[in-house]
Amino acid sequence: MGFLGKRFKEATGLNIIIVGCGVVGTALVEQLVVENHDITVVDTSPQKVQKITDTYDVMGVVGNGASFSVQKEAGIVDADLIIAVTDSDELNLLCCTVASRVGHCSTIAKVRNPEYSHELNHIKDRLGLAMIVNPEYEASREIYKILCLPTALEATSFAHGKADLVKIRIPHGNILDGMTIAQLGKSTNDVLVCGVERNNQIYIPTGDFELKAGDMLSFVAPAKKVSDFLKQIGFKTNKVKNTMIIGGGDAGYYLAKRLSDNGIDVCLIDKDKERCEEIATLLPKVVVINGNGVDEDLLNEEGLQSAESFVTLTGSDEENILLTVHAKQFSNAKLVTKINRIRFKDAINTLDIGSVIYPRYITSEAIIAYVRAKSASKGSNVETLYHLFDHRVEAVEFKIDKESKVTNVPIMKLKLKDNLLICFIFRRGKVIIPSGQDCILPGDSVMIVTTHTGFNDISNILA
Known part of the structure; x- marks a missing residue:
């Protein structure tokens, strides 16, 4: 157990303890430091704590985040919030339980295991948690939204699902090419263009802003009006009829279940035989193949060329990207790629690999x-x-x-x-x-x- 780090300025926000210095914990630190909160990180790995305290203006404690003494050293008595995002669901829940007994802070736990998925509200209420977060479940929900609008690069919901924020790329020859925001507004009252990216520049457009082919455009609209607008500008709007998923982890399971429950045919490939048997039992409507997703012959045998969508959800970013590039070359499928860590982000953005999902964010x-x-x-x-x-x-x-x-x-x-x-x-x-x-x-x-x-x-x- 040890204390690391130093704070160079007085924070004016909340006192927050983050247990777990993995990808989610790091993403939280990255954002919350910018917003001037007082952050202390806790992890059993001295190397991880050292890396974060060297990079950001935060304090660090090396030790078990569920330990009373470690939480006390991290400042739990004065904390406003503890966020437990280690790789262990049980450890996260225990961290929050201990914190609620020792301090007077709010508690947030990351819980990923599908076995808990039907009990989350009960767990949240019984333990008095402010929030339970599940990266894989939320990623599956966002991917499903995209597959229902396969011409969209991103799609997310606001206003309790009543409004959608959708991102598209304007193709050459499209009706929007050369149209101003004001002209678009005259043709539809239900859509507002809220952001445009062009040549790596971001614009919050005014009425005289002229759209061009190649622009990445984000618009907001009532959820029921999104398909009508996409049809109006010449985009296909039918949700996919089948999906090939590579990777049978929690995200693969959640997505396969959501798709099959909504009548979409799913072929899921994973190299772990026991995991395949488990998913096949839990999801009898899903075709589960035990094999290596990077095997070109296997992909062809299972129908890559005719797949309407192709989703890579393995634990390796490099493998996910490679598979997506391969699928882009040999099929016309809607492509979705999961990225866990942010490496070579600028290079990834130049690959044109369809929709990219970052569960950590x-x-x-x-x-x-x-x-x-x-x-x-x-x-x-x-x-x-x-x-x-x-x-x-x-x-x-x-x-x-x-x-x-x-x-x-x-x-x-x-x-x-x-x-x-x-x-x-x-x-x-x-x-x-x-x-x-x-x-x-x-x-x-x-x-x-x-x-x-x-x-x-x-x-x-x-x-």
């Missing part, structure tokens, strides 16, 4: 949304947080609890920060794409997109 965004809500004033709460364009743009959904400087004022009269858009207002079950005359009211949920970072209250939108 899906998980960290849910936790950071909670942290921002906890550290905010009582006027509004962060409901949902999502990062766009390699974390250069934030989409934040706020729940408006009471009147403030932004309520009951026409949007056109609000003095908003630059590079910021109010994308929708969710009111009484209806998604409103706002005009300048619309007002934000108490009880609404409001989503904003901005290149600024760290917003934890709706008042942050004001200049």
Whole structure:
């Protein structure tokens, strides 16, 4: 047991202990330090703790995060929040249980095992957890959303599933090529373009911004209107009928179950015989093949060339990328690649390998949304947080609890920060794409997109 690290400035946010310095723990540190929280990391590996404390302005404790003495050394008595994200579900739950007995902080645990999936609400209530996060389950949900809109590169939900944020690439010859945002607005009132990436530059577009072929475009719309818009601009909108999944880990299991439950044919390939037998028993509708996913002959035998979608979910980023590149060459399948660690990210972005899923960020965004809500004033709460364009743009959904400087004022009269858009207002079950005359009211949920970072209250939108 030992203490590492030093703090160079006084943090002004929450006192947070993060147990586990793996990919999720590191992603949390990376974001929460920027937002000026007081962070202490705990891990049994001195090397991992040393690496994080050398890289970021955080404190570090080497030891078992479920130990009372280790938690005490990490400052549990004064902590506002403990986040347990080790590789062990049981250790994470024990960390939170000990913390709740010793301190007065909120607790968040990472729990991945599908055996617990039907008991999570019970576990959360019994242990008094603020949140349980499951990276593989959330990744499967995001992948399923993409496979339902296979021409989309990204798709995520806001407003309790009533609004979607969708990312596409404008192909050559498309109707959007050469169209301004204002012209697009005249043709549809249900869609708002909220971000464009062109030549590695990010734009929060105004009405005179002209779209071009090759642009990466993110738009928000009521969930029921997304397919209509994509059809209008010449994109296919039918969800895939079959999927080939490489990798039978937790993410592969969750995705295969979700797809088969919704009538989509699934072929899952994994090289672990016992795991294949287990999945075949749990998911009788899924075709489970025991074999090596990098075997070209096996992929061809199992129908790669006719597959409508191809998802790589192995534990190796390099293998996932290689498989996706191969599938792109020999099939017309919708491609989805899981990346666990961020290595050579710029190079990955140049490969054009379809949709790329980062479970570590899906998980960290849910936790950071909670942290921002906890550290905010009582006027509004962060409901949902999502990062766009390699974390250069934030989409934040706020729940408006009471009147403030932004309520009951026409949007056109609000003095908003630059590079910021109010994308929708969710009111009484209806998604409103706002005009300048619309007002934000108490009880609404409001989503904003901005290149600024760290917003934890709706008042942050004001200049």
